[in-house]
Amino acid sequence: MADTVEHFTAIYQRACERKGGEAALKALISKPLPPAKLAQLPDSLLLAELTKKVFQSGFVWRVVRQKWPGFCELFFDFDIEKVLLLSDEMLEQKAADPRIIRNLNKVFTIRDNALMIFDVQQQEVQQKVQQEQQSFARFVADWPTENIIGLWAYLKKHGARLGGNTGPYALRAIGKDTFLLTQEIEGYLRAYNVFDGGINSQRSLKQIQQQFNLWQQQSGLSLQEVSQIVALSCGENHVGMQR
Known part of the structure; x- marks a missing residue:
């Protein structure tokens, strides 16, 4: 330095x-957001923000905002369990819907990133002796900010299309410092x-x-x-x- x-x-x-x-x-x-408030956010909101930033990357943000109601409708308001039930064929059908931005590769990231969130939920439950409610939001909230680049790396490795500035911008959007x-x-x-x-x-x-x-x-x-x-x-x- x-x-x-x-x-x-x-x-x-x-x-x-x-x-x-x-x-x-x-x-x-x-x-x-204070970590305590961030930890209380529903994981569906986090998946929504990750998705929004993936689609905004390299694209006109205004168009993404205009089509966002269509995304919410087609992907069940980003309910993690429902998104994970979507087959490849279902995702291909949704990727062709004019209500959203028709980019098949980015549409597949919605399920990929839902899986990352689900995996964190399962890992945290297994590591806890007390079965308190665990969530991806809590995982993000608890990550130490003095190593925020470690969280960037985690999103890039375990998520889809979250490298570069996409992951950090998504974290900022959900309130992570x-x-x-x-x-x-x-x-x-x-x-x-x-x-x-x-x-x-x-x-x-x-x-x-x-x-x-x-x-x-x-x-x-x-x-x-x-x-x-x-x-x-x-x-x-x-x-x-x-x-």
Whole structure:
């Protein structure tokens, strides 16, 4: 990690100046859900958000939003058990329905990611002596944020099409505390030589995680807040403009 990386106080002050003051900056910053609330979310909601981000990846987000009611209707509001009962033939039929975005490979990820969620449920039940209700939401909520890249890796390995920025964006959408590697943040990190390889290599991700952990210690803020403030402190962000 580079010794010249700014203290978070300097980043925060610059973001305030660029956005028109501290009050204006705070109005642009959102916070993650508390882990206790995240753990209570239904797994159907998590599967829905994973699906939404898979379909938004490389596509016009507005179109995905417009067709989202069709997704909910065709996939039983993302009920995990019902989705897992869908055969390949059923998925092929649904992938041809004009109510959704007709992409067969991405449609198959819905069942694949439902299986990942179901597998976590079963693993957690087996590991618990007390049979309290377990869920994928609790699994995500309990994951330590100081190793959030480990959760990214888990989604990439065990899920479908959740690599790159798709998994992190899905986590942000459901309320899990995570930083994002936006263009602004990548540009900042490269300018200060926080990492020196490909941004998605394990070595680079560990270096980036270490830097965000340091900023979090310096600021007392969540990774999500730190991430947004860093992004708003550089690049093309100016007064009155959001990312």
